[in-house]
Amino acid sequence: MSLYLKQIEQLVALQMIDDEIMQLNTFLKNAPLEMERMEARHLELKDAVAYLKEKIAMIVAQRDQLDRDIEDSGRKVKKSKNKLMMVTNSKEHQAMMREIDNLEKTNRVREEEKISLLEELARQEETLTTTQAELTALQQEITQKKKQINQKLQSAKTRLEALKGLRGEAEQVIPKPILSRYQFIRARLSQPVVVSVGEGICKGCNISIPPQTYNVLQKGEQILSCPNCQRIIFWSEHFSKEEEAEEAEVAAA
Ligand SMILES: [Zn+2]
8 A cells, every 4th residue: 555545544544533532532521411410300309309298297297286176176165065054144155155156167167277288288299209209210210320321431431542542553654744734624624524535526515626636636646635625635446445444343343
């Protein structure tokens, strides 16, 4: 293989290495963020469960107090009714009747209050059940995801080390000015930046390159850029087989 072809080959390889490095770095950056989001939701749900439990306890206490009050008033009514039979004074009789009336009225109000309290209790308990189910599901998801991410983090780190080595090898073959050009356009243009030209058309921008440039490109002596999009170009015929083989290799990996 000519030096030119070797350089192009290494540029294409470098591009694949850099793409993979970019993907791995994106994963390394996003994984902790995703975990943080899940942990935040987890805390939120835990707080919600604690709040609901507190609220339910308060309703239960209210209900119990109402029960005690109802019972208490009921006892008083019974006592007064018993006493009533022994009272002969009509004024006193009337006063006791009013007292009984009031107690019974108060208890009716309490009974109504209790009904709405029990409805509220049922609602809160339902919400608690749903929230707790969501919390349990999320806890399982977090455990699983943590395991997954930790495994992937390990392999990503190992792979990154390997890629750095490969990158160094590619950089040794590619001339410095070409390497700078590659890095310059890679930082500014959408990927890929090393592209093939087939039938005179640049794969990067889909525009025909001038025939003269195409002729020089086909000679395979000098690394050229697309006059339109500035991407580094090579003739597809020079290289299709090696490129396919490399792609297959990457796909297999
Ligand atoms: Zn182009």
